[in-house]
Amino acid sequence: MDFRLFYLNQFFIKVPKTIQVQENISLAPFTTLKIGGKARLFVKAESEKQVVSAVKFAVENDFDLFVLGGGSNVLISDKGFDGLVLQIALRGIEFGTEKDGIVKVKACAGEDWDEFVKVCVEKNLQGLECLSGIPGLIGGTPVQNVGAYGQEVAETISTVRVFDRKSGELLELSNADCKFSYRTSIFNSTEKNRFIVLAVTFLLRQNGEPKIVYKDLREHFSGKTPDLSEARIAVLQIRSAKSMVIDENDVNSRSAGSFFKNPIVSKEKLEKIKESFNVEVPFFSVDADNVKIPAAWLIENAGFYKGFRKGNIGLSENHPLAIVNFGEAGSEDVIELKNLIQQNVREKFGIALIPEPVFVGFATN
């Protein structure tokens, strides 16, 4: 027999022997916000085979499925998730040999992202240094095309190995297939919930110079060209000062990072805001017609400030864009503050702020 019987809600159901199913697992400890109720069922997948078996098991028993990485970009409802949470724990990193200055590196989805960046920097491989200190796992990085300090994973991802829940196939998607743009890919837009990322292959430059384009980094090095490890240390220092590195001794890092995306607006809209409020508005050019306005600036100028508190929930004392769980806050506290911020920014500037984290277990998903 390649299955065992599992007693659930007064019935026995068949579970493939390849996976272990746990019941009523509290999800808060798996998230950086430390918020969230229980998963009805929970499976940890350490191999591709286990991923495939768990998906099949969920489909056959009509359970909703949520794929969990490092839990650093999710808000899970206090009601939990009434289905199967599949925790991705596939490990392994393979370094290829250098060819024309480029090294191919394949990392499995369950590897810790920042540890991976550290190892690449130690091997003098360029391309990920500005992404130091971002929490979460490898598999989460293509999902929202993780980016920081002038670098995005889209710049170095060559292929993404996935399990296609629609066709049941294991596929290798090219960089172009993923349709990366600002905090977006097919994984969180057109093909949401279709693919499970199993591994990501990066093309990194051996002994390349770090990418020092972002203002904070340029100012930090003031004209000097650092090596990769100096760039990594600088990024970690800058991020830590903003509580954007997870540190259990820093309550301000108990967040999901930036809670809102930087909105893209027309240049016309930017001019209108400048005129109406008679202020200089910071922006980054996107294309000939559009600019990106920092959501942090909009939030602060809509009346919120670093350290703003409403009971146990509030904004980081070191970054106005991070919603922080300062105590025993629940998911509804986060939603309430999110709504208040969105409402004030909309009323003042006519701009809709879009949340960055994924909402799990709420009525709308």
Ligand SMILES: Cc1cc2nc3c(=O)[nH]c(=O)nc-3n(C[C@H](O)[C@H](O)[C@H](O)COP(=O)(O)OP(=O)(O)OC[C@H]3O[C@@H](n4cnc5c(N)ncnc54)[C@H](O)[C@@H]3O)c2cc1C
């Ligand atoms: C302090 C802090 C700082 C942050 N700074 C940044 C930053 O600078 N830049 C940035 O871009 N992000 C940042 N983030 C957000 C977050 O760390 C990244 O988005 C990260 O890549 C999420 O990965 P994860 O493994 O934690 O994913 P999770 O939070 O577990 O999941 C996020 C989404 O990805 C999906 N997912 C995860 N793994 C897989 C997989 N293997 N296959 C398919 N879907 C999957 C989940 O289903 C969910 O929809 C920050 C977060 C925190 C808490």
